[in-house]
Amino acid sequence: MRQWTEFDRTVSIPARIAIHVFKESVRDKVLYGLVLFAIILIASSYFISQLTAGQDVKIIKDLGLATIQAFGLFFAVFIGTGLVSKEVERRSIYSLLSKPVRRHEMILGKYVGLVLTLAVNVAIMIFALYALLGYIAWTTPENVRAAWDVAALDPVMLRAVVLIFSELMLVTAIALFFSIFLNTILSAVLTMSLYVVGQFNADLRNFEAVVDSQAVAFIAQVAYYLLPNFASFDIKAEVVHAVPVPLVYIALTGGYAVSYIGALLMVSMVIFSQRDFK
Amino acid sequence: MTRWLACYGRSVCGLIILGLFVSAFVAFSVLRERVYATERAEVQTIYIQSGAVLDRMALSFDALLADVYWIRTVQHYGSAKRVARDDRSYGLLGPLLDITTTLDPYFDVAYRFGAIFLAEAFPNGPGRPDLAISLLQKGIAAMPERWEYYMDIGFIYYWWLGDYEQAAGWFSQAADVPGASWWLRPLAANTLAVGGSRESSRLLWEQMYDSADSEWIRNEAIRRLAQLQALDDIDHVRALIQRFHRTHKRFPGSWSELVEAGFLAEVPEDPTGQTYVLDVVNGTLDVSSGSELFPLPGESLTPFAQ
Amino acid sequence: MSSYAIRLDGLTKDFPVGFWWPRRARVLDGVSLEIKRGEIYGYLGPNGAGKTTTLKLLMQLIYPTAGSAEILGRPVGDIGMRHRIGYLPELPYFYDNLTAEELLIYFGSLFRLSAAEARARTSRLLDRIGLGAERRQQLRNISKGMLQRVGIAQALINDPEVVFLDEPMAGLDPVGRRDTLELIRTLKNEGRTIFFSSHILSDAEAVCSQVAILVRGSLIATARIADLEFEVLGWELVVSGTDEGALVNLGLAGATALAGGRYSIDLPADRSPNFILPELVRHGFYIVALIPRHESLENYFTRKIEGLYQTPGKADEAVDGV
Numbered sequence: 036m037r038q039w040t041e042f043d044r045t046v047s048i049p050a051r052i053a054i055h056v057f058k059e060s061v062r063d064k065v066l067y068g069l070v071l072f073a074i075i076l077i078a079s080s081y082f083i084s085q086l087t088a089g090q091d092v093k094i095i096k097d098l099g100l101a102t103i104q105a106f107g108l109f110f111a112v113f114i115g116t117g118l119v120s121k122e123v124e125r126r127s128i129y130s131l132l133s134k135p136v137r138r139h140e141m142i143l144g145k146y147v148g149l150v151l152t153l154a155v156n157v158a159i160m161i162f163a164l165y166a167l168l169g170y171i172a173w174t175t176p177e178n179v180r181a182a183w184d185v186a187a188l189d190p191v192m193l194r195a196v197v198l199i200f201s202e203l204m205l206v207t208a209i210a211l212f213f214s215i216f217l218n219t220i221l222s223a224v225l226t227m228s229l230y231v232v233g234q235f236n237a238d239l240r241n242f243e244a245v246v247d248s249q250a251v252a253f254i255a256q257v258a259y260y261l262l263p264n265f266a267s268f269d270i271k272a273e274v275v276h277a278v279p280v281p282l283v284y285i286a287l288t289g290g291y292a293v294s295y296i297g298a299l300l301m302v303s304m305v306i307f308s309q310r311d312f313k
Numbered sequence: 314m315t316r317w318l319a320c321y322g323r324s325v326c327g328l329i330i331l332g333l334f335v336s337a338f339v340a341f342s343v344l345r346e347r348v349y350a351t352e353r354a355e356v357q358t359i360y361i362q363s364g365a366v367l368d369r370m371a372l373s374f375d376a377l378l379a380d381v382y383w384i385r386t387v388q389h390y391g392s393a394k395r396v397a398r399d400d401r402s403y404g405l406l407g408p409l410l411d412i413t414t415t416l417d418p419y420f421d422v423a424y425r426f427g428a429i430f431l432a433e434a435f436p437n438g439p440g441r442p443d444l445a446i447s448l449l450q451k452g453i454a455a456m457p458e459r460w461e462y463y464m465d466i467g468f469i470y471y472w473w474l475g476d477y478e479q480a481a482g483w484f485s486q487a488a489d490v491p492g493a494s495w496w497l498r499p500l501a502a503n504t505l506a507v508g509g510s511r512e513s514s515r516l517l518w519e520q521m522y523d524s525a526d527s528e529w530i531r532n533e534a535i536r537r538l539a540q541l542q543a544l545d546d547i548d549h550v551r552a553l554i555q556r557f558h559r560t561h562k563r564f565p566g567s568w569s570e571l572v573e574a575g576f577l578a579e580v581p582e583d584p585t586g587q588t589y590v591l592d593v594v595n596g597t598l599d600v601s602s603g604s605e606l607f608p609l610p611g612e613s614l615t616p617f618a619q
Numbered sequence: 620m621s622s623y624a625i626r627l628d629g630l631t632k633d634f635p636v637g638f639w640w641p642r643r644a645r646v647l648d649g650v651s652l653e654i655k656r657g658e659i660y661g662y663l664g665p666n667g668a669g670k671t672t673t674l675k676l677l678m679q680l681i682y683p684t685a686g687s688a689e690i691l692g693r694p695v696g697d698i699g700m701r702h703r704i705g706y707l708p709e710l711p712y713f714y715d716n717l718t719a720e721e722l723l724i725y726f727g728s729l730f731r732l733s734a735a736e737a738r739a740r741t742s743r744l745l746d747r748i749g750l751g752a753e754r755r756q757q758l759r760n761i762s763k764g765m766l767q768r769v770g771i772a773q774a775l776i777n778d779p780e781v782v783f784l785d786e787p788m789a790g791l792d793p794v795g796r797r798d799t800l801e802l803i804r805t806l807k808n809e810g811r812t813i814f815f816s817s818h819i820l821s822d823a824e825a826v827c828s829q830v831a832i833l834v835r836g837s838l839i840a841t842a843r844i845a846d847l848e849f850e851v852l853g854w855e856l857v858v859s860g861t862d863e864g865a866l867v868n869l870g871l872a873g874a875t876a877l878a879g880g881r882y883s884i885d886l887p888a889d890r891s892p893n894f895i896l897p898e899l900v901r902h903g904f905y906i907v908a909l910i911p912r913h914e915s916l917e918n919y920f921t922r923k924i925e926g927l928y929q930t931p932g933k934a935d936e937a938v939d940g941v
Contacts, residue, residue: 051728055714062716129708130773133678134729135701238381241388260339267345287345294337301331305324311681313634 048136049144056148057155060114070156073106074163081167092171092187096275099164100195104271107157107203108230114152115210116222118145119307124218128312139304142211146300149207157200194285195274201292202268206230208299209263215307233265263295379417386410386423390430394437403439406430414451424452425465429533432469434608442473463487464497471504471517472610481505496520515541539584540606547598547609550581550589554598566593624781624812625654625677629686632672646672648836649686654814654829656780659807661823662816664833670816671709673833674785678706690781702730705774709785711766715759719750719769722758723776730777737776744772749798763790771802782806784815788822800826850914850922854886857907858899869898881907 060066080098119142122128131141165188172180172187180187209229213222239259246252267288273280386409393403410427414420430438432445446469452462467483470476481504488497500520503513515538522534553576557565565571568580568591580588587604600606630650635641647669654660664670675681677688679696693700713722720741727737745754748768753761758769767790774782787803788796803813803826817823823830824844831841858866859881866874866882874882886892892909899906914922 048729051725055725059714059716126708126710126712127714129675129678129680130706130711130713130726130770132680133701133704133706133708134726135698136729137698235381238384241384260342261335264342284345284349287341287348291338291341291345294334294341298331298334298338301327301334305327305331309682311634312675313681 048140049147052136052141052144053146053148053151056118056145057151060149060152066110066114066152066156069106069109070159073102073160076102077160077163077167081171092168093275095164095168095171096189096192097271099167100192100199100271100275103157103160103164103196104199104202104269106160107153107199108206110153110156111149111203111206112210112223112226112230114149115207116214116219116226118149118211118214120214120217120219120222123312132312138308142215142300142304142307146208146211149211150204153203153207154200157196157203161196189274191277191280192274194280194282195270197285198268198270198288201289202265205263205265205268205292205296205299208296208303212299212303215303216310229263230265233263235266236262236264237266264291267291375416379413379420379423382409382413382416383420383423386413386427386430390438401436403430406439407441407444410448414448414455418451418455421452421456421459424449424462425530428465428469429530432473434473442469445469458490458492460487460490460493460497463490464493467501467504468517468521472514477504494520494524511541511544536605540609543583543589543600543606543609546581546583547589550577550598553577564593564596565591567591622655623653623689624656624658624691625652625660625814626689627652627673627677627686628688630673630676630683630688631685632669632676632681633684646836647676650833650836650838651686652831652838652841654812656812657807657810658829659803659813659827660815661827661830662814662833663820663823663830664816664818666818667835668818668833669836670818670833671785674706674708674783674816677783702777703780704783705777705779705781706783707770707774707785707787710789711770713758713766713769713773716757718757719745719754719761719765719772722769723773726773727776732777740776740778741772744775745769748772748802764792764795767791767795768799771799775806779811781812781814784813786817787815788817788819796822850918851888852912852914853888854892855908855910855912856884856886856892856895857910858882858884858904859907860903860905865902865904869895869902871895 077099080095080102119128122131132138168187175187206226210222210226213225217225236259239255239262246255270280270284272278386406389405389409390403393401393406406427410423410431413423414427417423428445428449430445431448432438432440432442434440446466449462449466449469452459456462463483464487467480467487470483471480481501484497484501484504487493488501500517503516506513518534518537518541522531522538553571554565557571557574557576561574565574568577568588571577572579582588583600583604583606585605587601587606590599590601592599600609627650630647631645632647633643633645636644650669650673662670662673672681676683677690677695688695690697690704691700717725723741723744724734724737727740728734732740748771750765750768750772753765758766761769767787771784771787774784784803787799791799800822803815806813807826827844829841829843832839857877859879861882863874863876863882866872866884871884874884877883886895896906896909
């Protein structure tokens with residue numbers, strides 16, 4: 036048997052755990068159902084679009100991206116909270132942690148595995164959406180197609196997807212964080228609440244315009260910077276209406292997501308390392 | 314020392330790394346804002362112009378959402394004002410206010426301030442008294458017992474549109490609403506009689522000041538009264554200049570000439586403390602363009618040479 | 620290298636109890652133990668005594684309030700040492716969607732095992748614990764007894780030197796229990812150290828060389844089974860070459876007839892066989908067997924514990940030996 040170096044360990048153990056998480060999720064029937072449902076929803080947007088003249092593509096893109104975001108969100112919360120709290124509740128964590136697995140390696144592995152699952156799910160849904168758009172582009176006569184602001188199979192749409200996926204990764208990290216010390220239901224509720232708050236926290240920044248107290252405005256500003264800002268990930272409207280979104284914006288938002296996730300994972304690893312598993 | 318490090322070293326390390334991550338994401342946030350100053354809320358408002366659609370989407374949280382949009386409205390108005398005068402655009406004010414009041418039809422502040430924002434002449438506002446009036450009418454439809462809305466419409470006709478007959482009509486309607494202020498009927502009569510006169514304007518603003526239920530309206534009333542005062546001052550100075558012309562056979566070239574000639578004790582200042590501007594080329598008197606009272610309403614800029 | 624497989628030194632664990640004003644409940648109080656290599660050590664006590672807590676502290680699933688523990692000379696939590704131990708948790712639950720094979724291969728991969736090695740070992744182990752075609756069924760579908768065996772298998776996947784079993788007999792039918800006890804004996808013969816907890820003293824009696832008794836968080840007694848002096852409760856006398864009538868004449872009523880013309884007689888403790896045997900022989904009986912009945916380990920310790928609690932001040936002492 037070859038000797039493992041510390042580096043091997045660092046990469047290998049979380050990797051194996053990640054693969055295991057992925058395998059487990061793949062076998063989860065509920066997830067299959069959800070993906071299927073999402074695809075049906077995307078497909079049905081085709082019929083909804085028939086009701087409006089000339090606006091088909093926009094509506095399908097709008098609905099398609101929104102569906103992907105909504106379902107992805109649901110996946111992220113559903114699996115993310117189950118990652119740790121379910122294992123603790125079911126006590127399968129005892130056998131795992133008694134193996135030569137460091138606690139933080141488990142967290143890392145779980146997170147990567149979940150992101151992998153998410154990626155596959157999102158990829159499937161994107162594929163379905165593009166397939167539908169491709170079909171529409173193929174069956175629409177030339178002159179109507181010329182009237183569209185944006186081509187059906189617009190690659191710029193992928194920018195929106197990139198941001199949606201970053202958003203989902205962030206939500207997953209939040210779900211994982213809560214599930215470290217709360218039970219499954221509570222972590223799901225808190226994750227969703229934080230998501231809603233994050234949609235509006237940009238308005239916290241403008242509090243000083245409506246609030247008299249300087250102290251409150253300052254607290255609101257701090258809260259704005261510390262709470263996750265989910266609204267900034269949403270460029271669906273721009274992408275669908277051909278408003279340009281610079282790559283720099285995407286890079287900055289992506290960087291925001293990555294550092295926030297890093298912070299969350301760090302805290303998660305620390306808390307998890309200290310925890311007693313009664 | 315080393316023992317302490319061994320014990321807490323890892324925690325300290327972890328905290329430092331955590332701090333780095335937190336600074337990183339805050340930095341990204343700040344950087345992104347600096348580069349992309351556009352309010353994202355504005356972009357989204359463009360595509361959800363219909364308040365009715367948003368209302369449906371908001372499920373049972375419309376009142377809360379209305380608050381959010383109100384904050385955005387105020388912020389939009391404030392930030393638009395920070396831009397250089399000529400470049401200002403208040404384009405989203407109308408849609409934002411429409412959305413806010415559709416989400417929450419009882420949002421009193423939105424109607425009243427919204428109308429004030431909308432009617433305000435460029436560059437301090439979009440100068441859309443028509444939009445202001447329709448907003449207030451929307452308010453009346455939702456809350457017909459609010460006599461203030463009728464009064465506000467009358468006010469817009471009076472001050473911004475100069476249509477004294479309409480104004481008087483609306484003041485009268487306001488007076489008819491049970492619980493309306495007692496001075497509305499005399500105000501209606503006065504408007505009909507001498508609408509447009511400085512005296513009736515002063516009366517109107519004094520009443521606004523007395524009845525104001527918020528700081529904002531009170532300050533606005535003070536400002537308007539100061540403007541009227543400035544107009545009075547200008548008339549007074551104009552008369553002095555005419556006397557100067559009679560005695561010196563020419564118009565004064567500067568304030569110092571008037572002061573030396575004994576017509577003025579010192580260079581006159583407007584109620585906010587800014588000196589008036591004597592424009593010898595065009596022969597006009599005005600408040601300084603840097604003054605809060607600028608621009609003065611109505612007929613102030615008649616050249617004194619005539 | 621330490622000669623001790625396991626060492627506990629003043630191990631203490633408090634848990635906070637209550638939500639608003641948490642009190643500290645002492646679940647484990649200053650437990651100290653030394654267990655040599657190659658032993659089968661029974662960690663005994665009633666439910667709620669703190670046995671599972673001790674095991675969790677050893678696996679570093681929870682952290683001690685005070686005290687320390689070592690396994691194979693390394694502190695608990697040492698990753699290198701974890702490669703050499705195996706653990707079966709109480710009422711084990713693994714991943715529902717996996718099969719027994721997949722579970723073992725997955726756990727094997729967390730050690731230094733290559734895929735091929737893991738597969739080979741999995742196959743051998745599952746044979747050993749008697750899991751046939753069920754090994755390819757998802758774990759949610761197999762019986763509780765099978766799951767327990769899978770649990771033991773996963774504790775052995777890395778060929779451990781020390782094996783920790785928390786209530787390994789729980790949920791097993793008598794055949795399963797017998798098999799498990801047999802397995803434990805075999806593991807010892809392979810040179811491994813076994814540490815298992817149980818509330819069933821007769822199991823411990825069957826396989827252990829040393830035991831410890833834990834009651835309400837405190838170590839009440841430790842002892843070598845061989846050294847224990849059990850009270851003799853009586854004898855079982857088996858004789859032949861007679862009939863019941865003759866026995867009654869000798870004052871031995873209530874004999875049970877066995878096959879082949881033999882009879883089994885229960886002799887109470889106060890009636891020493893020294894007096895009966897010569898009589899029987901003189902009357903032409905053939906003594907087949909004389910078997911003393913000892914008190915069970917259970918009775919032995921109950922007796923000792925009661926004695927301790929009745930003696931003021933003695934209840935807090937840990938009694939080592941007899």
